[in-house]
Amino acid sequence: MLSEIRKDPLSNDWVIIASERGGRPTDLKTETTKEEKGKFCPFCDSSEVSEPVKPHSICAATFAPDGKWMTRILPNKYPALMPEPILAQREMDDLYHCLTGVGGHEILVDSPKHDETLATMSKEQIEAIITNYQCRYSYWRKDPRITYLSVFKNHGKVAGASLHHPHSQLVATPLIPPRLTTELNESKEYFKLNNECLMCKILKTELENKHRLIFENNSVAAFCSFAPRFPFESLIVPKRHSASLEEITKEEISDLAEAMSVIFKKLDKLLNDPPFNYLIHVAPLRTPGLLYYHWHIEVILRLSQPAGFEWGSGVYINSVPPEDAALELNKVKIR
Amino acid sequence: MLSEIRKDPLSNDWVIIASERGGRPTDLKTETTKEEKGKFCPFCDSSEVSEPVKPHSICAATFAPDGKWMTRILPNKYPALMPEPILAQREMDDLYHCLTGVGGHEILVDSPKHDETLATMSKEQIEAIITNYQCRYSYWRKDPRITYLSVFKNHGKVAGASLHHPHSQLVATPLIPPRLTTELNESKEYFKLNNECLMCKILKTELENKHRLIFENNSVAAFCSFAPRFPFESLIVPKRHSASLEEITKEEISDLAEAMSVIFKKLDKLLNDPPFNYLIHVAPLRTPGLLYYHWHIEVILRLSQPAGFEWGSGVYINSVPPEDAALELNKVKIR
Numbered sequence: 001m002l003s004e005i006r007k008d009p010l011s012n013d014w015v016i017i018a019s020e021r022g023g024r025p026t027d028l029k030t031e032t033t034k035e036e037k038g039k040f041c042p043f044c045d046s047s048e049v050s051e052p053v054k055p056h057s058i059c060a061a062t063f064a065p066d067g068k069w070m071t072r073i074l075p076n077k078y079p080a081l082m083p084e085p086i087l088a089q090r091e092m093d094d095l096y097h098c099l100t101g102v103g104g105h106e107i108l109v110d111s112p113k114h115d116e117t118l119a120t121m122s123k124e125q126i127e128a129i130i131t132n133y134q135c136r137y138s139y140w141r142k143d144p145r146i147t148y149l150s151v152f153k154n155h156g157k158v159a160g161a162s163l164h165h166p167h168s169q170l171v172a173t174p175l176i177p178p179r180l181t182t183e184l185n186e187s188k189e190y191f192k193l194n195n196e197c198l199m200c201k202i203l204k205t206e207l208e209n210k211h212r213l214i215f216e217n218n219s220v221a222a223f224c225s226f227a228p229r230f231p232f233e234s235l236i237v238p239k240r241h242s243a244s245l246e247e248i249t250k251e252e253i254s255d256l257a258e259a260m261s262v263i264f265k266k267l268d269k270l271l272n273d274p275p276f277n278y279l280i281h282v283a284p285l286r287t288p289g290l291l292y293y294h295w296h297i298e299v300i301l302r303l304s305q306p307a308g309f310e311w312g313s314g315v316y317i318n319s320v321p322p323e324d325a326a327l328e329l330n331k332v333k334i335r
Numbered sequence: 336m337l338s339e340i341r342k343d344p345l346s347n348d349w350v351i352i353a354s355e356r357g358g359r360p361t362d363l364k365t366e367t368t369k370e371e372k373g374k375f376c377p378f379c380d381s382s383e384v385s386e387p388v389k390p391h392s393i394c395a396a397t398f399a400p401d402g403k404w405m406t407r408i409l410p411n412k413y414p415a416l417m418p419e420p421i422l423a424q425r426e427m428d429d430l431y432h433c434l435t436g437v438g439g440h441e442i443l444v445d446s447p448k449h450d451e452t453l454a455t456m457s458k459e460q461i462e463a464i465i466t467n468y469q470c471r472y473s474y475w476r477k478d479p480r481i482t483y484l485s486v487f488k489n490h491g492k493v494a495g496a497s498l499h500h501p502h503s504q505l506v507a508t509p510l511i512p513p514r515l516t517t518e519l520n521e522s523k524e525y526f527k528l529n530n531e532c533l534m535c536k537i538l539k540t541e542l543e544n545k546h547r548l549i550f551e552n553n554s555v556a557a558f559c560s561f562a563p564r565f566p567f568e569s570l571i572v573p574k575r576h577s578a579s580l581e582e583i584t585k586e587e588i589s590d591l592a593e594a595m596s597v598i599f600k601k602l603d604k605l606l607n608d609p610p611f612n613y614l615i616h617v618a619p620l621r622t623p624g625l626l627y628y629h630w631h632i633e634v635i636l637r638l639s640q641p642a643g644f645e646w647g648s649g650v651y652i653n654s655v656p657p658e659d660a661a662l663e664l665n666k667v668k669i670r
Contacts, residue, residue, distance in 0.1 A: 002417070002435060002436055003414075003415060003416050003417065003435075003436020003438075004425075004433045004434070004435065004436050005416075005433060005434040005435075005436055005508075005509070005510065006431070006432075006433040006434075007432060007433070009430060009431065012513065013513075014510060014512070014513060016415050016416060016436060016508075017436075018413075018414070018415040018416070018436065078353075079338075079353070080338060080351050080353040080652045081338050081340075081351060081353070082337070082338065090339075092561075093540060093544070095344060095536060095537065095540050096341070096344065096540070096561050096562075097341075097342060098339045098340060098341040098342070099339070099340040099341075100337060100338070100339065100340075101337055101338020101339050101340055101351060101352075101353065103338075150644055150647060150648050150650075152642075152643030152644055152647055153643060154642040154643045158640070159640075159642060159643070160640045160641070160642025160643065161642070169643070169644070171644055171648075171652075173340075173351075173650065174340070175340065175349060175650075177349070177647075177648030177649050177650045178347065178348075178349060178648070178649035178650065179647060179648055179649035180648065201430060202430065205428060205430050205431075209428070226427075226431050227431075229646075277642055277643030277646055277647070278643065278647075279643050279644070279646065279647025279648070280647075281647070298646075298647055300646055305493070305494075305495045306495070307487075307489045307494060307495025307496075307612055308487030308488060308489045308494070308495065308504070308612030308613065308614050309485055309487055309504070309506055309614070311564075311612055311614065311633075311635055312485060312487055312512075312514065312612070312613075312614025312615075312616070312633055313485050313506075313508075313512030313513070313514055313515065313614070314512050314513035314514035315485075315508065315510075315512045315513065317415045317506075
């Protein structure tokens with residue numbers, strides 16, 4: 001197949017799909033780096049959170065019916081941003097400007113079990129994780145200085161996870177991240193022209209042509225992205241149009257947990273526990289009810305290394321066409 | 336120091352400078368991964384290029400006075416884009432579009448010596464590399480389908496270099512990369528408002544306050560970026576306002592080679608041959624004489640791993656303030 005240059009309608013990413021550069025998609029399979037044994041794990045502590053999340057916490061964890069914690073929240077020991085300082089703009093000179101680093105950075109411990117992954121967890125555990133995310137959105141929405149909450153997961157050392165114990169993170173910022181701004185602009189523009197939500201349209205297209213579809217149930221669909229920066233890059237999208245994960249119902253949480261469980265089980269089996277990141281994209285906290293924005297989860301596998309070309313140009317070279325990635329994933333049988 | 340949120344005026348990058356997360360800048364020093372001995376190197380071949388660069392080549396290499404090659408050009412064995420296909424837009428459906436992958440992808444061998452790096456090379460060798468770049472701009476400018484030429488170098492495995500022998504690459508694309516589009520827009524906007532080139536203004540600011548300056552000679556200055564995505568991220572900038580490297584003079588080539596030699600010698604000594612990428616930013620090929628754009632080289636070290644937050648938000652967390660990075664570099668004595 002000749003190379004193709006594709007553009008993603010939501011993120012505006014330009015991607016070169018150069019399938020001749022790679023072999024089969026599964027050649028990317030990496031050797032799992034085993035964890036050092038006997039290392040102290042700060043997330044394994046079975047006692048309750050000793051120090052409450054500062055400045056205060058409305059929802060420190062999710063709990064099982066027997067009262068044991070299923071997920072909990074810890075302050076990040078090395079926070080990128082902190083709740084204390086007052087938000088202020090500082091002029092360095094007439095060229096450069098900066099903001100004080102007000103915000104938040106928390107660790108969301110995703111399970112009491114040190115060795116679990118999304119591929120091995122129960123569906124109930126994944127539901128607890130999603131409920132925990134939902135709580136943090138409600139919590140941070142109350143801080144008037146915060147305009148956006150990035151909730152994400154790094155899995156595997158290559159993907160930036162310094163600790164093995166399953167955990168997610170959140171960074172609360174006084175600015176709307178540029179990737180979100182682009183998505184918001186594109187969605188707004190599309191809505192103005194077509195009187196339809198762009199993600200609803202993408203969803204309809206993917207469900208119709210099925211070339212990239214990898215999962216579907218009552219309320220959730222997942223598909224490999226049309227213009228993926230990384231091999232196997234996928235979107236997990238709620239079918240009901242909604243601007244934020246905060247508005248998710250109990251049934252939808254259950255369906256989303258099923259989607260995540262199936263997708264990560266398949267990726268695990270196909271590619272041997274690959275390193276990955278996912279990031280939740282929602283509407284900004286100060287404008288929650290956006291008609292034109294549709295929340296979703298971006299999943300990227302870290303099996304390739306962006307280099308000078310990608311960092312300098314913002315264009316990505318990907319050797320795995322998403323149609324091939326979907327085909328491989330759909331062949332995997334789990335249980 | 337509290338965190339700061341900074342915005343780069345040229346690239347629009349948002350960066351969180353969180354110095355509490357890291358230790359001293361030099362703690363980032365990595366252990367060099369030694370190359371496997373006895374591995375065949377396709378760039379070491381001392382014969383002349385057996386297969387000419389397709390479709391034809393106006394400048395296959397630079398040569399020393401004794402007639403031996405100093406740099407040469409090879410077709411990339413696994414090209415991301417190829418010169419053959421005809422540029423065409425393809426409609427996938429009413430949502431997605433793509434272009435055929437027309438373009439070019441070449442390997443620029445930077446030296447006949449397998450073990451040289453920018454830190455160990457002679458100044459004459461670096462001059463030959465720059466002259467070779469200049470040739471490729473002139474060459475690709477003649478292809479009407481190509482609008483931009485990304486010339487870059489990956490050094491070290493972590494930075495995406497699969498072969499040890501010193502080399503650069505170029506990717507010729509029928510589109511202007513998004514990072515360039517942003518720089519072009521910001522530069523144009525600034526020029527309209529201030530009747531001055533944005534990079535000339537940045538240069539003046541950096542030369543005046545000296546907080547981030549790391550090198551200066553007659554025609555070139557270099558400084559750590561105000562809002563760096565990566566530790567030690569720097570810009571190497573010609574003092575004379577010019578839109579493309581193609582317009583560089585012999586004296587300027589000599590001064591640029593001196594700048595690169597000094598900077599990479601210092602980085603090598605300070606951080607033990609760190610993995611890096613650099614990328615040359617020039618005006619698009621079809622609009623060469625742009626008044627408002629100023630060409631430059633972006634240098635990034637790959638000592639940290641962008642993770643879920645960075646990939647999903649487009650905001651970067653960096654633990655090394657550029658003022659500290661410049662201080663460390665300015666302490667290093669070479670020779």
